[in-house]
Amino acid sequence: MLRFPALHASHAGVWIADDEGVRGLSRGEAIRIAADTPVILLNAPLGGQRLGYADLSGLDLLELFAFLFPARFAVPTPAGLARALGIAPPADEAAVAPFLRDATLALLATLDGDWPEREGAWTAAQSLARARWPWAPLIAHRIAKPRTAERWLFARLPEWEEAAPRPAPRTVTIDEDAVLTRLHGLTGAGAETRPGQRSFATAAAQAFAPRAVRDAPNLVLAEAGTGIGKTLGYLAPASLWAERAGGAVWVSTFTKALQRQLGHEGARLIADPAERRRRIVTRKGRENYLCLLNLEDALQGGFAGRAAILAHLVARWAAYSADGDMVGGDLPGWLPQLFRRNGSTALTDRRGECVYAGCPHYRKCFIERAARASVEADLVIANHALVMVNAARGREAASRPTRYVFDEGHHLFEAADSMFGVALSGSETIELRRWVTGPEGTARGRRRGLAARLSDVASYDEAGGRAINDAVEAARALASDGWIGRIAEGQPFGAIERLLAAVRGLVYARATDGAEDAGYGLETELAEPDAALVEAAADAAHALDALLRPLVALGRRLEAVLADAPDWMDAPARARIEGAIASLGWRADTVAAWSALAQRIGGPADPDFVDWLAVDRVEGREWDIGVHRRWLDPMRPFAEAVLKPAHGVLVTSATLRAGGDWDMADARAGAPHLVRPPTRFEAPSPFDYAARARVLLVTDVKRGDLPGLANAYARLIAAAGGGTLGLFTAIRRLRFVHARIADRLAREGLPLLAQHVDPIDTGTLVDIFRDDPRASLIGTDALRDGVDVPGRSLRLVVMEGVPWPKPGVLHAARRLAEGGREHDDRIVRARLAQAFGRLIRRADDAGAFVLLSSACPSRLLTAFPPGTPIDKVTLDDAVEMARGLAKGPGIGQEATERA
Structure with missing residues (x-):
């Protein structure tokens, strides 16, 4: 028997199961119990969001599943877990809490025998116990200590081998x-x-x-x-x-x-x-793959608290992974999401700091093996x-x-x-500074600058050493930690921060009435710059040139060192220097592009490019400032x-x-x-769109009426019995609609998943949606383009309105160059076609596409496949059609004909 209760929270309510049975709770009572007593959970961040208690923690079954079955995927829902364990799923929401206790016993029973991922489990359990993993006391004593030392992680991973260059492809003709x-x-x-x-x-x-x-x-x-x-x-x-x-x-x-x-x-x-x-x-x-050196650092004390637990679970996965891909590979997408502010990105090479052959794990590196x-x-x-x-x-x-x-x-x-494109921005320049200088002040971590990565070269080649020192000194002109705060306070430090401060000032000066208070990002074209911006740009260009020169010189010195082939240069050292040359090359190209962009400020426009100034904001909070350049084509x-x-x-x-x-x-x-x-x-598609699909243009949902929009989504989803993909062009409207209708739908047994709301990655949201025909999913562009859900799980697509392109400097320039209105129409038709394409994925699929807009020009309707019926209807008629979808295969044809 288990001594721990199980807690389940959803939009429909909160339940707890213990030895005395199952009972419903208020959210406040559930929070009190969870804070005082370890509880069994399924996806603690999601449960915490449902409770309004972000710090909810306990014995998360998904973490235990990841420990026992690394590199295996399970849909992170009660039904998905039941399928993975071969046990009966809960019948309804109230049955989930006792099911979690049954699932716990099934998972713990795995420890009593051998299972395919048994090797390494005992060692990992001891490490997790030291990291204070909540599950450790329940599992550590149940895993028998192996008689011989376990081959764990680094011992299990195979080494890649060098091979002769592949010959050029032969010239062949295939008939x-x-x-x-x-x-x-x-x-x-x-x-x-x-x-x-x-x-x-x-x-x-x-x-x-x-x-x-x-x-x-x-x-x-x-x-x-x-x-x-x-x-x-x-x-x-x-x-x-x-x-x-x-x-x-x-x-x-x-x-x-x-x-x-x-x-x-x-x-x-x-x-x-x-x-x-x-x-x-x-x-x-390479930023998608696990970096073994970063993982080793995390396991040896580089991570603390919950992040250390994540590192040990990732280590379990790495020993069984097919390719070490942490983003879209066989690492379950839900695992990093269980660890709030977990620093999982620190386990990949996102800063380009790879030391190549200087790494002790180079011969086992997932990235090098894939290459x-x-x-x-x-x-x-x-x-x-x-x-x-x-x-x-x-x-x-x-x-x-x-x-x-x-x-x-x-x-x-x-x-x-x-x-x-090129972006001379605070976030971009601070990353380059960190790559050149390494840790500064009291900063700690494994991050290393040029001097540390190329210390042997600096000691061997005097000119190379000077170039490294010059680059480090010149990089101090780039943005540094705290730059946004200093600029907001009017105290920029260094040439680049002064440029960004001038950019910010001009953007706000030219912002249209109301734009500054709307909370969205601001931008203005780079035309007629003021004297402050021109002067700051000249200083920034000078500072960037001062950085570019030693980077180029260092690259040349490294090439000379390779040609000299000193005694200390073995094969790994050569590979490391070759890697450093490649990294220096593209970073030097980046600095050169920044310098050219800065020098352009105040000069004549280049017709091949579009340049603009921007302050990027999220809900009114500034997170980046910069000068941007894109090719017109x-x-x-x-x-x-x-x-x-x-x-x-x-x-x-x-x-x-x-x-x-x-x-x-x-x-x-x-x-x-x-x-x-x-x-x-x-x-053309072989599908019979005339018989299997409908496009409905709803005429009585007013643009800008958010309560009316939320009501339309709720009625359509309820009528269809779920199975709805809702698409939005603005995150703010998505969140408003979700907040208004999620509880209402849950009471009818219709789960509503939401991108940008639920603490779950997009891929996992789609997996959950695909797995449950009564679930619905709302989101933005990523769902419009990358969702493949055949069958009954997707029978209704609802789009909030005509997806017009967002006006901006770049869009305006291309619109002018590419035909004005036709440029906008092409973008809208592409978006409508992609959205409609989510609906019918195989010949026996059927469904409807609903556009909540009375102002869709007929010229845009060529986005839909020829023969697809298109009708203008009221919301009541669309709801009646959706009700027909809930009854089974078909598209509510009679209701549509009545409309």
């Missing part, structure tokens, strides 16, 4: 019959023949033909509607080319959800798991940002791919816009860095044109910057 044969093998002998998929596969194969002209890749733009099966459609020619040419194809996505899906599709290509891991590799930016595995792979599953970073910064030049597939290609413009540098060096590129999406014409799709893929025109392909 149509071979592509279709491969496609047939991927889909399976019993699968129905899909003409659209076959046509798409043969069109995609043109991207793998031999290149005929330098800087003119075989570019294929393919719009393949939902249901075509484009993933297998392009994997067929890609895998065939990789095998025959002996080269790697990089498949790039925008969302982590599609990355995971591609990883699962790999089983169709290669059945054997070991062979699949060798030939299909997932790559992400080397990708060289020998057939397929590398990456993301748009990583592809662009590698290309722009010349990373891994020796193994640069010649063939790319850009899935979710409608996001290429957005990714390039971010990648090739970011596909121009994208074409130079990525497209022209490639031999073949496929850009595909279900909404590549977004209801517009091919010229716009060409522009958003970079095609106009190539000498050879692209090949275009279009395959």
Whole structure:
């Protein structure tokens, strides 16, 4: 028997279960009990939010699950935990509390025997006991001490091996019959023949033909509607080319959800798991992976309190992880969220401070292993940002791919816009200062500056040592800790802070009436700057040049040291210096871009760029200030860095044109910057949208009426019986609606999940939503673009209004350059098409898309698939239609016809 009670709090109420039974509690009584007595919980941060008691803590079952079953995923709900443990789920909310006690006994029973993740558990339990983990007293004595020392974490991790450079891909031609044969093998002998998929596969194969002209890749733009099966459609020619040419194809996505899906599709290509891991590799930016040196520091006292417990649970996971990916990999997304202000980001390499071969764990590093595995792979599953970073910064030049597939290609413009932009801001400059100088004053931690990372070089090479010292001294002109407060008080320190203070002053001076009090970020175009800004910019440019010179000089000295090859330089030292050269190179490029931006202030405008000043704020609180520069057309540098060096590129999406014409799709893929025109392909969705979907434009919800908006969402969700995805264009409105309707829906047995409200990562919110047909989920852009929820769990999509682009300096410049109203329309059509695309994911799906706006221009309705019924209705009629969705498959056609 357990001596601890179990507590469950939701929008529907609060219950506690102990040896005397189950009873309901007031929130105040529950808080008192939880503060005085250890209680069993499921997701303490979420329960604390429901109670209004942020400090709620206790025996969290998710932490125990993570300890017992590292690298295994369970949906973090009572039903999800029950499924993972093979026990009966609770029948209703009141039954959750006693269920938590049953689940506890089931989890603890695992400790009495052997289980797949048994190794390392005893050692971890002892460490967690010293860290005062609440579960430690219940588990430490139940795990038998192993007779021999456990191989734990660093002893378990395999070492990667160096390999000879891979030869360049052979020149091969893959014919149509071979592509279709491969496609047939991927889909399976019993699968129905899909003409659209076959046509798409043969069109995609043109991207793998031999290149005929330098800087003119075989570019294929393919719009393949939902249901075509484009993933297998392009994997067929890609895998065939990789095998025959002996080269790697990089498949790039925008969302982590599609990355995971591609990883699962790999089983169709290669059945054997070991062979699949060798030939299909997932790559992400290094900030996604666990840094073993940071973890070691955390385990040895670098973390304290709850953060130390997280470090030990992450160590348990790392010993069993497939790839060490902490963001979207096999680390459950809910685990870091259980530790408020946990510093989990400190376990990854987010500051670029890697010492490469100087690290004692270099040979076991997850990042290095993934980089080397990708060289020998057939397929590398990456993301748009990583592809662009590698290309722009010349990373891994020796193994640069010649063939790319850009899935979710409608996001290429957005990714390039971010990648090739420049921001001279406080947050950016303070990170560079920390990278150069290391800890300052009383600061502690493992962060190390240039002098510490390159101490052996400084002692060997006098000129290199001087360059390091000069860089450290020059970096003191950058923003430092406390910079926002000093600027707000009118006491900036250093040239960069003085520039940021001048930027802030001008932005506030030019803010429109009411904007300053609205709490949102403020910006103004960089035009007609005042004398204070021009003078501050000149001083900042001088300071940046003073930093750039020693960084460039140090890079040259490091190259000279490599050429000299002194006696102390073994292979690890060489690799470390090569890594330092690469890091210095892109940081020097960043400083050079900042300097050019500062020098531009007060000078003539450059028509290729858009420059503006901004004060970034959240709910009125300033968090960054800076000068920003973006390419007017970011596909121009994208074409130079990525497209022209490639031999073949496929850009595909279900909404590549977004209801517009091919010229716009060409522009958003970079095609106009190539000498050879692209090949275009279009395959409409095979789904019967006329019979399976409806678009309803609700005419009687007034814009700006927040109570009316909340009422509309509540009525629609209740009528549909859940299964609703609600999309908002503003977080403030989302939070208002959630606060008004969550309790109301919970009393009807309809859980409401909310991005930006619930303390749960977006991926896990989608997992919970997918798992419960009565749940609904509301959120913003990330849900509009990256949600794949087929079946009954998603039968209604509700959008708060027409998703017009946010007005701003950058938007205004592009609007002027790209056709005025048509530029706005293209953005809106793309957003509507993506939102509608969440609704029908397979042939037997059915549902409705509701737009709560009476002012949607008819020209925007081409965003929806041809044949989709579109009706203007009242809210009452839309609710009646939604009620039909709750009854089962179908779309409430009779109700819609009555409307």
